[in-house]
Amino acid sequence: MAIRVVLADDHDLVRTCIHTLLASHGIEVVSEVGDGRALLREVREHEPDIALVDVSMPLLDGIEATRRIAKSSTTTRVVILTMHPDAHLARLARRAGAYGYVTKDETSDRLVETIERVVAGEQCISLGDPIEDVLTTREHEILQLIAEGKRNQEIAEIISRSVHTVRNHRARLMRKLGARSASELVRSAEEQGLLRWPM
């Protein structure tokens, strides 16, 4: 049976390319999405063998999406597909529960091979030195939405929590990053390399 994939990338053209390429290798793309939250929905809906996930995506970045898929799905394994040949990001991905990490400058054979190995159960990302998290998962998620210009009310709706909770997280984020305003928060997060979405 063909390997079933849900494909997540916010660039339409890139998605079409990857879709065509996978199809030509007999891999079935059951759904394509352009943001991290749609990815979670489609993975629940289709239970694919593989979620092929870009890191930089609107609404929820690929690393956080990976964490949730790894936690909630027993069928779907995540392979990250990114522009960035970045060992640190690869380790973050692995710790979030990803099985593969392929950059867009590798060959299509390498991508297909990684997908096949991961489906066979192999962990394809090597784990280097341990790294320390500055922010919690929830804080990362809220930081991204603040940087996308969402208001507290909108953020509360997106993450299905109360505005009160959002305010608390926002206050904690500002304390951690030493920011006095949301604008400062985004700027300081940017300086510390804590924003992972879209490039």
Add this chain to the structure above:
Amino acid sequence: MPIRVALVDDHCLIRDALSDLIASRGEVDVVAVGGDGAEAVRIASEDRPDVLLLDIALPDGSGLELIDRILASSPATRVLMLSMHSDPAYAVTARKRGASGLISKSAPIEDLLDAIRDVASGDTIPAVDELAKRERQMLTLIAQGATNDEIASALHLRPKTVETYSQQLMTKLSVHTRAGLVGCARRMQL
């Protein structure tokens, strides 16, 4: 006669798949592919394609810096830039430097094929929704953390005018908050 297209993008996966995709439509022949700026310049002078698809972000520099040299060695070639960014400023710069247009990688494949046809027949793709110079200056200052009062005195405007501009910016960039503007400035690499 099919349009002779060359494609330069440093991402092997994208380059291969994209060249297959556009060639599969029949109207286009992919005559050459390359992965960096040096290859783009060589391809222009050796293959003289009708249309050169050129990624902006290349390992040996910006594709925008190559337009001059490409057109100098192959004046009939139409340069169509590809970009990961949706910032309209890139499209404006590309047009100023002599490219026939810019297509975002967020666009569907049909838009790319239309654009290839258009520029091959001599049309250009206008850069739309350009941020006014003033809006750009403001956005840069907002991203640096300046208050409206500070921006007003830096740009010699009334605070009220600054407020109007920042509202316009939020509308243009589809964000509701000042923090959203800072996020946009980051994406636009201001």
